[in-house]
Amino acid sequence: MFRILACRMIVPNMHILTVEAPAVAREVQPGQFIIIRAEEEGERIPLSVSDWDRERGTVTTIFMSIGRTTHRLARLRSGEYLPTVVGPLGNASEIEHFGTVLLLGGCYGIGSLYPIARALKEKGNRVFVVIEARSSYLFYWEDRYRMLVDGVHHITRDGSKGIKGHIGRVPEILASLGEPVDRVIINGCTFCLKRGSDATRALGITTIVDLNPIMIDGTGMCGVCRVTVGGETKFACVQGPEFDGHEVDWEELSQRRKTYMAEEVIPLRTSKCEEHMHGEEHERKEKHGQAAAPGEPPGRERKQPQHTGEVS
Amino acid sequence: MHFDSLVDALEFAIEKEEEAEQFYTELAEKMERPHMARIFENFAEEERGHRRMIKDVIMGRPSFVPQPRVADLQVSDHLMDVAPSPDMDYQQALIFAMKAEKAAYALYTQLSEASEDSAMRDLFHLLAQEEAKHKRRFEIEYDEQFSGEN
Amino acid sequence: MAEKKEKKPLDLNRRQMPKQPPEVRKYNFNEVAFGYPEDVAVEEAKRCIMCKKARCVQNCPVEIDIPAFIQAVADRNFAEGIRIIKQKNCLPAICGRVCPQEDQCEKTCTLVKKEGQLAIGRLERFLADWEARQGHVEMPDIPEWTGKNVAVVGGGPAGLTVAGDLILRGHRVTIFEALHRLGGVLVYGIPEFRLPKEIVNREVEYLKRLGVEVHTDFVVGKTRTIDSLLEEYDAIFVGSGAGLPWFMNIPGENLNGVYSANEYLTRLNLMKGYLFPTYHTPIKAHRRVAVIGGGNVAMDCARSALRLGAESRIIYRRSREELPARFEEVENAEEEGVIFDFLTLPLRYIGDENGWVKEMVIQKMELGEPDDSGRRRPVPIEGSEETWPVDAVVCAIGNSPNPLIGTTTPGLKLGKKGNIEADEETGMTSREKIWAGGDIVTGAATVILAMGAGRKAANSIHDYLMGGNGHGNGADDGSGANTASDANAGADQNTT
Known part of the structure; x- marks a missing residue:
């Protein structure tokens, strides 16, 4: 059992969880993830690690309350326990002296990029961060980034801060930096990863994405996390989670993440008095390409499909 | 493709085998995992064996005897292509090798059919059969190692 | 697989075990066979x-004194019977259910030819x-601590056997398990209707009561390395x-709807997907499921579907x-x-517009002429392709050994498929103080073979800990000189 030290909402629908897991804290590196169960009957879901304290033996993750498991997780409070926290899983980010690196983060990715930014700075890189959200009130950790990196830029859907639009407008930021960028690293939902990769493809900048397929064991055993990268099947849990964003088969990944969409709503229909979160309609399709198929009419009943797949 | 003499044709074949050997050797050096490097070194060694055999033919010591057609198990025909990469595993290596041998077989068969000279035709036919045998060995290995329950 | 299996059941006088009727059990996940009632067990035993x-004992990988318990x-x-078994086997409820006895102890039974x-x-x-x-389990005496500590990586059949054996000899044993529950394939793979999880838990609890320490949610190779x-x-x-x-490949x-057997069974068994939504891990209720493969795992998947x-x-x-599946499971x-x-x-496989599998194209095969090894290998029949509708495919053709340890332990010699190379008799690897056994060494095999490997390794570890004599084959340089001959086995040699 793993004791929760803190679990609270950091911005609407986004939660920060700090849990005691000394063995994980001892080894974890930027870019890695953990798998948790929120309760005994719960599923195993992967969450990217956003920070840690090796001395205190704690691990911090930021997650979006989006499906059954994360709803449950969001209701837990300090002093309660998680039955499973296992990790660190996946390969660590490749951290070297690249030169200038642009980090692109949306939703939980804003958190999980933080250790990567820190490690890149330690290696002497110039690091710029672009954070993306629907509106400025959904940004978090801006102050942490400001103290760490060489520049923080914003993209908001409603134009309340920075550039108005979505992540596809990142080339404008790249152009405005006044220096060539050697590498782009994107963390966030599948949609954000895909749009970001599309935006850098024409510019020929190496773009690394942190993939978020459905997982169960996270050690290579079940194979549910397979993704096609450069025409070949890879197991994201042991061969990833980071891959070349220009090589990923995004359509396949989005489809695979939707596998259990129908099942996700079953407990909502059958459960009696669980305090449901209300589906936040504004976070629907644009933010999570996986939420609704193209051309599908919007509807707030449709839950985010991430259920098993929800990842960090 | 046209060859003026049998020796030309043989030299072409030797070159092909050398290329294959070279290719497997380089692949072996690229492997991240030592056990995979050994596998490709062995593949290279087998190509070296082929080359020696063809040289024997040139030296007038033909070790080829006419052989019946080698049955094609067609194990690799429907498998997807595998691109060589440093993190290849044994399954991928075998698929790659089966497909490479099949391509070599197809090349020699084609050359045999296109040859007007009967000695050359026989030679390419024999080389094709050698490649077929080689492929079959990989097929059997694949069959045993990766299709035991299938 | 070289020899053809005797598929004819010989149960002339053999007492039948009552089972749920097929038309009932195919709708539930309860155990198929009920087990012998006392009187029937005694009658059966009297046939010995x-x-x-x-020869039954010789053919038992853990050498249970079979005639004595019978x-x-x-x-x-x-x-007394259970005490005799437990001297050699700490997981009898499991082995009694999932061992392929027809290929082991029962195969050489003298009664085979007479009356079954x-x-x-x-x-x-x-x-x-x-x-x-009986509600109470006899606990054996544990000798005083030898002062030695043993780590067991993986809480499956091999690891549980090693832990059970070594704790009985006075060593301290700690199991590190990657999943949240002990049992390995016994809990994630073998379905409830063949091996109720309650039984696995019972045997695991027994080990814990013996004093085995357990760390679940601990991935050796990730959470900590072997060297650490x-x-x-x-x-x-x-x-x-x-x-x-x-x-x-x-x-x-x-495509969506194409699963590995590991995923399909893990959702169902470890995560209890068949109890969804009470348990939260979903499993799809498909209409037409095709399971690829013919082993026990394939049978488990097909029967689960x-x-x-x-x-x-x-x-x-x-x-x-x-x-390759057990006859009983096929039946x-x-x-x-x-x-x-x-x-x-x-x-x-062909998908629909949403990326779900909807059809599979198959080809009919025939057995070819026997090859040099005498095996008739399947070859395709020209023009026999057909397209079948399916909405799920479970690929049950096996798996490679887990890569996490091999790739994070320098100097540990690996075989062609990434399996750890270990001595068949002792389980010793190329590194001192490290033993290995079970599927990580052999590739997918049976529960009892893994237990047998665990038994041998436990003996070797005990000798090492007590005698302090060196580690046998540590000198191996890992050149793997035998791979060429392996690859060529059964085919003509025209290399060197």
């Missing part, structure tokens, strides 16, 4: 002719279940089991005679209505 040279059953001295072999496995199961019903554990432990046994599942395998309401078929490339599957398509090979 107590051979002097007990005699105890015949004498109705059940407590003795039902050794069923009697083992009977004793284990009898003990559980060696700073604290005097010896390490690696039984980390199955790794990446194999796929056939044909088009369409990443049936219980989830699907039309379920086994697609196997060879013929019925070559099926159970057939009774329940699993459809078998032999000599059939999937060529590719």
Whole structure:
């Protein structure tokens, strides 16, 4: 059992969880993830690690309350326990002296990029961060980034801060930096990863994405996390989670993440008095390409499909 | 493709085998995992064996005897292509090798059919059969190692 | 697989074990067979002719004193019977259910030719279940601590056996398990209807009561490396089991609805997907499920799919005679209505507009002429392609050994498929203080073989810890000179 030290909402629908897991804290590196169960009957879901304290033996993750498991997780409070926290899983980010690196983060990715930014700075890189959200009130950790990196830029859907639009407008930021960028690293939902990769493809900048397929064991055993990268099947849990964003088969990944969409709503229909979160309609399709198929009419009943797949 | 003499044709074949050997050797050096490097070194060694055999033919010591057609198990025909990469595993290596041998077989068969000279035709036919045998060995290995329950 | 299995059941006088009728059990996940009632067990035991040279014992990977426990059953001295088994096997309720006895102890039973072999496995199961019903389990005496600490990596059949054996010899044992529950394939792989999880838990609890320490949610190779554990432990046994599942590498395998057997069974068993939504891990209720493969795992998948309401078929490339699955499981599957398509090979899967598999293209095969090794290998029949509708495919063709340890332990010699190389008799690896056994060494095999490997390794570890004599084959330089000959086995040699 793993004791929760803190679990609270950091911005609407986004939660920060700090849990005691000394063995994980001892080894974890930027870019890695953990798998948790929120309760005994719960599923195993992967969450990217956003920070840690090796001395205190704690691990911090930021997650979006989006499906059954994360709803449950969001209701837990300090002093309660998680039955499973296992990790660190996946390969660590490749951290070297690249030169200038642009980090692109949306939703939980804003958190999980933080250790990567820190490690890149330690290696002497110039690091710029672009954070993306629907509106400025959904940004978090801006102050942490400001103290760490060489520049923080914003993209908001409603134009309340920075550039108005979505992540596809990142080339404008790249152009405005006044220096060539050697590498782009994107963390966030599948949609954000895909749009970001599309935006850098024409510019020929190496773009690394942190993939978020459905997982169960996270050690290579079940194979549910397979993704096609450069025409070949890879197991994201042991061969990833980071891959070349220009090589990923995004359509396949989005489809695979939707596998259990129908099942996700079953407990909502059958459960009696669980305090449901209300589906936040504004976070629907644009933010999570996986939420609704193209051309599908919007509807707030449709839950985010991430259920098993929800990842960090 | 046209060859003026049998020796030309043989030299072409030797070159092909050398290329294959070279290719497997380089692949072996690229492997991240030592056990995979050994596998490709062995593949290279087998190509070296082929080359020696063809040289024997040139030296007038033909070790080829006419052989019946080698049955094609067609194990690799429907498998997807595998691109060589440093993190290849044994399954991928075998698929790659089966497909490479099949391509070599197809090349020699084609050359045999296109040859007007009967000695050359026989030679390419024999080389094709050698490649077929080689492929079959990989097929059997694949069959045993990766299709035991299938 | 070289020899064809005797598929004819010989149960002339062998006592039948009551089972749920097929038309009932195909709709539930409860255990199929009920086990012998006491009287039937005693009757069956009395059939044993107590051979002097007990060949059944020789064929038991853990060398249980079979005639002695059978005699105890015949004498109705059940407590004595279970005690005899537990001297050699700390997981009898499990082995009595899932061991392929027909290929081991029962195969060489003298009664085979006369009246049907003795039902050794069923009697083992009977004793284990009898003990559980008594409500109290006899605890053996544990000797004083030897001062030695052993780490066991992986809580599957091999690891549990090593832990059980070494704790009884006075060593301190800690199991590190990657999943949240101990048991390995016993909990994630083998379905409830074949091995109720309660039974696995019972045997695991027994080990804990013996004093085995357990760390679940601990991935050796990630949470800590082998070398880091060696700073604290005097010896390490690696039984980390199955790794990446194999796929056939044909088009369409990443469509939705195409699963590895590991995923399908893990959702169902470890995560209890069949109880969704009470348990939260979903599993799809498909209408037409095709399971690729002919082993026990394939049978488990096909029978599970049936219980989830699907039309379920086994697609196997060879013929019925070559099926690697246990005969009993094939028979159970057939009774329940699993459809078998032999000599059939999937060529590719076709998806619908949402990326879900909707059809599979297959090719019919025939057995070719026997090759040099005498085997008739399947070859495709020209023009026999067909397209079949499916909405799920489960690929049950095996898996490679888990890569996490091999890739994070320098100097540990690996075989061609990434398996850890270990001495067959002792389980010693190329590194001092490290032993290995089970699927991580052999590739996918059976529960009892893994236990047998665990037994041998435990003996070797004990000798090492007590004698302090060096580690046998540590001098191996890992050049792997034997791979060429392996690759060429059964084919003509025209290399060197």
